Amino acid sequence: MRPLRDAQLGAFTFFASALPHDVCGSNGLPLTPNSIKILGRFQILKTITHPRLCQYVDISRGKHERLVVVAEHYESSLSDFQKQGKTVSPEKVLQIAYEVLEGLDFMNKHGMVHRALSAHNVLMDCKGNIKLAKFGLYHMTDHGADVDFPIGYPSYLAPEVIAQGSFHPSDPSHDEAPLPSGPKTDVWSLGVLLFEMCAGRRLLQNIDISERLKFILTLGNCQTSWRLILCVTNYNCPCALQELPENVLELLRKCLTFHPSKRPTPAELLGDPLFNGVSCLYTPFQKVVSLFSSSLRCAHLELPEDISDLCKDDDEDYLSERAIDEVYHLWCLAGGDLEKELTNKEIIQSKPPVCTLPNFLLEDGESFGQGRDRSFLLDDTTVTLSLCQLRNRLKDVAGEAYYPLLEDEQSSLPQSNSSNELSATVTLPLIIRERDTEYQLIRIILFDRLLKAYPYKKNLVWKEARVDIPPLIRGLAWAALLGIEGDIQAKYDSIDKDTPIPTDRQIEVDIPRCHQYDELLSSPQGHIKFRRVLKAWVVSHPDLVYWQGLDSLCAPFLYLNFNNEALAYACMSAFIPKYLYNFFLKDNSHVIQEYLTVFSQMIAFHDPELSNHLNEIGFIPDLYAIPWFLTMFTHVFPLHKIFHLWDTLLLGNSSFPFCIGVAILQQLRDRLLANGFNECILLFSDLPEIDIEKCVRESINLFCWTPKSATYRQHAQPPKAAGDNGYGKTATYYSSDYQDMPKTDLSREPLALSDLKAEVSPRVSAEDLIDLCELSPGGSTKRTKASKPKIVAVDIRSVEDFSRGHISGSINIPYSTAFGPDGEVLQCPAAGALQNFRGRVIVSVSFSHCQHTAEYFAAHLVKVNFPRVCILDGGINKMKPTGLLTVPSPQI
Template sequence: MPPLKDAQLGAFTFFASALPHDVCGSNGLPLTPNSIKILGRFQILKTSVHPRLCQYVDIARGKHERLVVVAEHYEKSVQDLLRETKPVSSSKILHLAYEALQGLEYMNCHRMVHRALAPQNILLDGEVRLYSKILLSKRGISSVFPVAQYPSYLAPEVIAKGILKPTDPTQYERPLPSGPKSDIWSLGVILFELCMVCNRFFCCVDDIVTVLAEEHGCVDVIKVCHTFYLSILPTAGDLLHDSVFSEISSLYVPFRQPASLFSSTLRCADLILPEDISLLCNDVDSDFLEERSIEEVYYLWCLAGGDLEKELMSKGIILSKPPVCTLPNFLLEDGESFGQGRDRSFLLDDTTVTLSLCQLRNRLKDVPGEAFYPLLGEDQSSVPHSGSNSELSTSALPLIIRERDTEYQLNRIVLFDRLIKAYPYKKNLIWKEARVDIPPLLRGLTWAALLGVEGAIQEKYDATDKDTPIPTDRQIEVDIPRCHQYDELLSSPEGHAKFRRVLKAWVVSHPNLVYWQGLDSLCAPFLYLNFNNEALAYACMSAFIPKYLYNFFLKDNSHVIQEYLTVFSQMIAFHDPELSNHLNEIGFIPDLYAIPWFLTMFTHVFPLHKIFHLWDTLLLGNASFPFCIGVAILQQLRVRLLANGFNECILLFSDLPEIDIERCVRESINLFCWTPKSATYRQHAQTLKQATGGDNGRSNTTFTSDYEELSKTDLSREPIKLSELKSEASPRISAEDLIDLCELSMSSHPKAQSKKSKCNKPKLLVVDIRNSEDFNRGHIPGSINLPFGSTFTTEGELAQCPTSAMLQNFKGKVVVVVGHAAKNAAEFAANLVKLGYPRVCILDGGINKMKLTGLLTVPSPQI
């Protein structure tokens, strides 16, 4: 959106027409309220950016179908020129006409018609800004006020068409749309009125047209605008090239749509520094807030305590009435009421109220100017950027408080805005700052950067066939009306149409995959954040699925799902053996509750506002991070799960209790840091990326890179059969991880060198279960010997000995079981899990893998 500059924020309100409560649509569902329909259609207006159009910013839905629209506003309009009745030169009128035609041409090119052109809707800021209130109501069908707000300026064909109000709300016949030429007539009337009133021709006794032609020179353009035959009436584009404007057209630079972040054109092509760089520093005392976009200013205004309805009430636009005075005289069982007086407050008041920014400016008065222009040098420390000490202190507060702090959000928005504009060059800094938090206003673009979206995404999306019927159309139509329909945007008809197009585009562009139920839920966060950019929603979804849900949407995905759930079951045993033992004892396996979690990456079980905070962290992690989220959710329900049996657990998960997402995120990160990377290895996960730049420009750290993406060595984990994987209660880890965790050095295998991670590495105990003779021939440094056959009693308890006491002292640390046979090691680890030992794992390949490293040692001889 353009910067605020000298503009103000204006708000106006109206009511959508109410629908009967007892009527359902053809699909058997309640009718979508007209206010929801308008809200969905409004979103496209936010993308209409042109210097001759006032920028739409937001629409808010209130009670009783009330809608409040926020837009760029200016106090002065052509109506003020008419009231002043001061002479207006023909040159100024021609300039005004030309600028208005520029705005109309842009609207026409985007299949929009103003239809409410009047002097009060042509605002002036030194130049023309067209302001419209009628684009929202779908030719007047959805609003309670008629389209003919300004009948004296309407074209004859518009008046002749009349006002259409359907008698049956379920059977809506689409009226003929207004053509773009109706605005030309309205503009001609306005120009004629300007010449008449401002130049006092209404007192002229001679023929007015003759006087206009002789003294004013505007008669040609007025005559052209008032051609009665639509077939020869010119469009706005035709008039702009008319000879009437030949003298002034050269003064205007043609408008060029700025290149989007993800486009095939060079975004910096038009960036030219002035010859004298000092000219950039002239406005030292300028208002920095004016340089921010209108959308940002409005967002900060809301955070600073701005309330649209209060602003309108203070100006008398919204009138409150005692509830007792609004009661009907008679009420039927079906909700139909009688005897309720018509409230005049429901009638249209086209007054635009200017929103005061004083409160916002007071909140930001102590913010230094440097905060609006943060430096993005490469030599910054690893500590995330901060504009001030107050921001550092605020960053330690809970996320929900940070997101409501005006000053903090200003700093974060300014910083992320600059980082995103420098994407992909500054992608590393985006990753670093996203670890602190992501400002909600820029979450959509930030997610796209984290997912590595690049290139001409719009061209690719446009080239995908989204119209040809496919077999999955019916299932998509069934799923969409059930997907996050509590949200006003996604429940609107416009939201449904966008859902349909994005899902079909994904299905068509991935012929090796199929549509599974839950894909709609997976699409919802991306569509919500990029509602006006379907191509970006599609691109994000296409990048997300291969990373976190690789091959989940195969036609036969049973082997992928079963392996995923088995690894998840091992993660439960690894982090919480007591809970794992209880769930296995009652037969409550992950197959009964966790498939919707992972197939939709938790979007099916959590509302959108929780998904946003959860995915802010998920997108920073690798493909194994969802396991830790799942375990963190179970640990929040731990007390109730341990106290209940199978039936109670089924009921508990049928209606999942409230989950503290911030705590879930915090605990999942902690669980991730305790989990050896190879413990979550899956043979059906995405393998090493061959394409250059596959790491999205981020450093290859434990938190962000996948074990499956690393190049394989002879110390890496080997794939095993699913049946063997299911028989093991504890996960396996690779010899590489063991060497890394034990901080052993090995010159012959540089990839197995000890790596210092940003996560604190847990202390580790290696338990060698071979007999003492084999142990003495060579063992891993620091390991203890607990022979498989004599460690446990017949009751399954640990036999008392000095070595077992050392194992008990390490309870809570990572324990790696090493042996000759994998079966014995798995059984030994399972016994430890039954005894409540957490973080137990098995060395993949056993001691034979370690023999290749030359790291085995022998005990010192006893003298």
């Protein structure tokens, strides 16, 4: 969106038509309220950006089908000329006509017409440039079908529009809806506007409304309708014609041509020789290149002739340089309330319930009750939203904050008066940070600059995303974290989304059940976009199939990129291979089973007591966790929780979902431990409230305690190309995948699914053990005395084998001293030596040919509720070639 500059934010309200409550659609579901339909159609209007059009910003839905629209607004309009009774010079008339036609032509290219053109809807900025307001009312109301009032003003409507009469779908006297108005209807309205400017007063202002309509309809019998207009309005026709230049008269003739077939379109008028002297004053509009495109985003940038113009004065209004949607978002955070503003201006008036009783008739025909409530008709008054409260809130923000440096020099900048407060805000809960006006301003500006430098500043995007992501630009931030690049629109357009395929039926059934509590996704436009994005993914991945749950995965991306299907599709296509590789195969049983087995091992690793209880009652992950992981929790959590969860998920690797799953179980831990199988089933059938912020914090902690190789899966995404880790330069232990690391002799070996299921504890690779123990050649470690190891190796070989070479720092508990030949427990290993190591990662080490003893030893520790127990993959044999084993010095 373009900057606010000298514009203001304006709001107007209207009601959508109410639907009967006892009627269902063809699918058996209740009809979608008209206000929801309007809300869905409105979204595309936010993307219509042109210098001649007022930018739409937002729409909100209230009670009783009330809608409030927020848009760019200016106090000055063409109606000011009428109020002053002044005529406009011919040169100014042509200039205004050209600018209006520019806006109309741009709308027509997007398949829209104004239909509500009038003097008070043609606004002017401080420089006198034309800005068309309310141009989207006809589009968002489905050509007036979803409201009880007509779109347009009789004095300005074209004859063919008036001839069609009014129409409402609920009216049984109308069988078919009239055809939507075309671009030529706006040309007639423009002609009337131009005539009023030349005349200095409103057309037909002293004539009754019924007489106006009769007059306009009689124009069909007059070959020169513009002459008749002059005569009927008490203007001396010859004198009036003589006063106007020929080019203005010719423009009026063309605009006020009665027959639509002979009337030109805005595009045709723009190319008319009438505007040869005007068109040269304007440069063609060039749309700003989007972030993900093959075109150069900086091609339109140029330095001013005087570099000093870039310097800002101390009194510069920095807020006005921000985008309109940013300003409105901050206005809401600063306490802005749309309904309160409209109530203060008496646009919204509440009535006692007794005054809103319906009208009813007695047998004798006598009528009682209220007549038609005029408040449900259109009140086109636009209320200006005051920004004083917002500016007062941001008065302490220094000018440097609006232009942050992206390099290390940033730390040497002078700090604002509120810098300490901002530093303290970072430590507050996320939900509080997202509602802090000043904090969000700083974060939005920073992310905006980083994303404009994407992918060059990809590493800094990752760094800042670890702090938090501003909700306003979450969609673009997620795309950057997923590594989206290139011309995504061209790729999306090349996919056939229209040819019927077998999956269409299942998609049609699933969409009406997917996050339909959300107004945007439940709208007809939301369903259409859902269908297109899902179908594009299915068609472009012929080796995969549509599984139920894919719609839930699509929902967050579609919500955040509602007006950019291509970006929603690109994000979804990048997300699935990273976290759900091969989950959507036709036969995905082996992938799912391996995933659930690793998850079971993660539960045992982090919470053995809970794992033991769930296994005892037979409540295995297969019964509850498949929807979690198949939809990455979008099936069980509402969107506002998914946003916070995925902000962190996208920073982690493919194993991070395991930690989220364990964190969810730990929030339900007390109830799970106290219940049996049936109670647990009921508990998960209606999942209790989960504290997402606590879940995120705990999942990060669990992730940091989990060795990388412990979550190794054969069916995870294969390693990426050399030199491309997919995460930018800042890929760390937190974000890099074990699968992406180069495989060596010390790497973990794949296991058959049956063998994996037989093991309670996860395996870790020898390279992981070396890294976590910080071993170095010669058997020493790199730890200082102050640091405590997070890991301890427990060597269960015999004393003789242990003395021939062992891992530095490991302890020896021979298997034969703890367990009998039949596996019976002779003494509990946890009772003595290991008790001091509780809380650390314990690695069971044995020979490779005696791996079953290491597995049994680890399983026993889990049984006695020892946490963080794992097994060294390949045993001590993997460590021998490294030269890192320690041999004790002989006793003298």
